[in-house]
Amino acid sequence: MGQTFLTSVPRRRGDLLVLYAATAAQQAAGSAASLDLAGPHEPHTVTGWWDGTVPYEGVLPVLRNIPAEGLRLVTEFQDRYPGLDIRLHAGPREAWHAADERRRSEWEAMQRPPLPRETERLAHQLSPECALCGTTARELQIAHILDWPAIRRIIEAEPLKKHMPLRATLAFHNPWNMLVLCRDYVHKSGCHDKQERGEITEQQVREARRALDLRRDxxxxxxxxxxxxxxxxxxxxxxxxxxxxxxxxxxxxxxxxxxxxxxxxxxxxxxxxxxxxxxxxxxxxxxxxxxxxxxxxxxxxxxx
Structure with a gap:
């Protein structure tokens, strides 16, 4: 078992390096790892290995304590490769790959989340009429400044991939991402209809939303x-x-x-x-x- 692993792929800023750590009992699960530091004479040590397209020149330490040694290892990588996205996982690589796949499946299957009652009440109380035209003669509905597909694209573009359903839900349900607009199902002449067709710009909707915070009550x-x-x-x-x-x-x-x-x-x-x-x-x-x-x-x- 070697203690140094090199790859022919050159380092690029923004490359992802994932450090895995597993107990000696889990060593078999990581037998295909690129780097294995723990030997059979050290049953209580932690086996460490890493994946990625980044060459590491040097000898990695044996991880005996994941929080302390693991953080030290991450710091060493960050000092050696500035700008690298480094993550430390505990457990065999296969388990983390399975968890990542499960999270991706949950995210892909996630539908538009329902609006909490208190948040819906807040929007209607701030604007008992259409926030743009002021009418109450049409049906009044909650409209989102950034719709659900837009929120999904924003969350997917962020580096943090954990808790994506929760983060997307909170961003979508943010009180400043919604307001009350009128809807005309017959003639499609309501402000909500115009917003969906792009006849009302996002800037106009945001200005109307900001104006609600200045109201007396x-x-x-x-x-x-x-x-x-x-x-x-x-x-x-x-x-x-x-x-x-x-x-x-x-x-x-x-x-x-x-x-x-x-x-x-x-x-x-x-x-x-x-x-x-x-x-x-x-x-x-x-x-x-x-x-x-x-x-x-x-x-x-x-x-x-």
């Missing part, structure tokens, strides 16, 4: 959305912390101007301070529960 609506999202304990969809942070930014200025105090939700498990734009999880105490649970400001907020 926008902060009250965003406040309800924030509190209801934090109160939900058994949710079917993940909490989008990026969206929550954006909502807090929306609320900060008005909270500072009106002297908003911190308040507790879920019997003291969550403390919300809109004026500082912070949400804290922990045991903040809730002796009565009534005013705190409903999200009313505390008379004597705790300092953390």
């Amino acid at each position: 926008a902060d009250r609506i965003y406040g309800r959305f924030l509190d209801q999202a934090l109160l939900t304990q058994h949710r079917k969809t993940a909490l989008d912390t990026n969206a929550m942070a954006a909502v807090m930014i929306q609320l900060m200025k008005s909270a500072q101007n009106n002297g908003s105090k911190p308040y507790l939700l879920r019997h003291g498990l969550v403390e919300v301070d809109r004026s500082s734009g912070s949400v804290g999880w922990g045991n903040h105490g809730c002796p009565t529960g009534s005013a705190r649970e409903t999200g009313h400001p505390l008379q004597e907020p705790k300092n953390h």
Whole structure:
């Protein structure tokens, strides 16, 4: 077994190098590996090997501890080959290939995700009429600035390939990716119809969406959305912390101007301070529960 592996393919910036690590018991699964560092006299060492089109000149260390030695190995590769995309996996190569194939199949089979009820409610409350023409005389629907196929293309183009269904769902359901537009199924003259035909540009739709945040009751609506999202304990969809942070930014200025105090939700498990734009999880105490649970400001907020 050699400790150095060279390939005739020259290094290119952006090449992918995947480092695998497996226990000695899994060595048979990696017998076809390009590089094998552990010997039979070291049953507790970790076998390491790597794939890719990048030559490595030198002797790789024996990996006895995946977190520490593995990270050191990745650092060594990054120092030797700047700009290289390096990933460290634990487990036999075949298992990771199978997992990657399963993730690809799930992603390819994924359909457009349904819209969460609170996000749909937020869009309709921000705009009780068409956000572009202002009519209520046609059917009003949620329209997305970037549709589902566009979101899929964006996620597929990103370097990170993990959690693609979740990332795509959160991007698609982002409150700033949607607004209410009118629909005319007979004459196809509604704003949603025109958007789909390209007669209304993405820039026009984005400007209309930004204008919704300037409406008089926008902060009250965003406040309800924030509190209801934090109160939900058994949710079917993940909490989008990026969206929550954006909502807090929306609320900060008005909270500072009106002297908003911190308040507790879920019997003291969550403390919300809109004026500082912070949400804290922990045991903040809730002796009565009534005013705190409903999200009313505390008379004597705790300092953390």
